[in-house]
Amino acid sequence: MSGRTVMRAIRVANYGGPEVLKVDPKVPVPVPTDTQVLVEVKAAGVNPVDTYIRSGSFGTTGPLPYTPGADVAGIVSKIGAKVTKFKPGDNVYVIRNVSGGYAECTVAEENMVGKLPSHLSFSQGAGLGIPCYSAARAYIKAKGKVMQGNTVLVHGASGAVGLACVQIGKAKGLTVLGTAGTKEGLDLVLKHGAANAFNHKEQGYIDKVLEATNGAGPDIIIEMLANVNLDTDMKIVNKGGIIVEEWVEMHQVISEGLTQGWLVPSVQKEYKLEEASLAHEEIINNSGTTGNRILIMPFGERVQCI
Structure with a gap:
């Protein structure tokens, strides 16, 4: 009107x-x-x-x-x-x-x-906006570790930011591992391209993560709850790997995902x-x-x- x-x-x-x-x-x-x-x-x-x-x-x-x-x-x-x-x-x-x-x-x-x-x-x-640009920023901070064949562990991968991290990681040729707290969440993480998903509420899930990386640990860990999981992350991250905490935005990755159709x-x-x-x-x-x-x-x- x-x-x-x-x-x-x-x-x-x-x-x-x-x-x-x-x-x-x-x-x-x-x-x-x-x-x-x-x-x-x-x-x-x-x-x-x-x-x-x-x-x-x-x-x-x-x-x-x-x-x-x-x-x-x-x-x-x-x-x-x-x-x-x-x-x-x-x-x-x-x-x-x-x-x-x-x-x-x-x-x-x-x-x-x-x-x-x-x-x-x-x-x-x-x-x-916030979910996808936060995920993109996380990978940008990872710099040299984002390369074909490396492994990324996404904590809280069934959430909005986490799913974007899964999609971006897969598109960049990384082996993506994700965690979630429900069966529905685990299924969704796998549906969006993760190679494996682990229930972070289960005892011993960290051992399963290490097993999935042949004992080496992930090269990148993207953390949605650093106040909860940072201590554990420091113990399992691959030597020379990095921990990326969530936030902010980066446009180029999002543009690629939208143009190529893998970011949904x-x-x-x-x-x-x-x-x-x-x-x-x-x-x-x-x-x-x-x-x-x-x-x-x-x-x-x-x-x-x-």
Whole structure:
């Protein structure tokens, strides 16, 4: 609808538990600058870091109120005067936005936006940002160890970041070993290309990892919970190997994965915007994560951010 000035969005007025996530139907529609893209949000990724920021435990906090969420996928509604890579109507994914992703519309700098391939849904596109760029960054930090024939152990491989690590590792010719805490998670890790998967809740799983590497240990360990597993990692990592802790992003690996078709986020569960608090609760308190959790916007009609 032309001339629209307000939208529905999740707003956090005070730091706290999931209950502080409230739908506000009268949030101003963000206006893009010359270098920004206005996106009609169709899906928004829910990541653990969103819950840390919401609770006020992330170290640095910004002004209140705010709208959570970095990762979205949707349709370009408007572009700034200096934007050249996109046009209204393009399906896109956003890896970091300016105004918040748990909303009907968001703005992002042009270099934080990518074309959404036709083989991915909006929900899958919303799972590309933090999970896939974190995984890509992990391999980049591994540098010389990422080579054909080397072995990578991905702890928590059934989660959003972990599955991206499995896919990237396989694409780069590594032998990928993964851990998960449920049978469903183990099956998913294998489905996404791991050579073997181990239940990290079972006694003696480390011995199985060592056996799978002929006693040498993995060349790379990608750790999702360094505070839990770092001590064990130091004992089993191959001499001269490295331990990579999770975070941040790297664009080139993601572009290759999307172009070649081997990077496909796995969506575990979708939620309505009104269920944001439930999504936050379940992403932290679960028996075993198996992919991305995504907020979806109504698909029946176009929201029209302008």
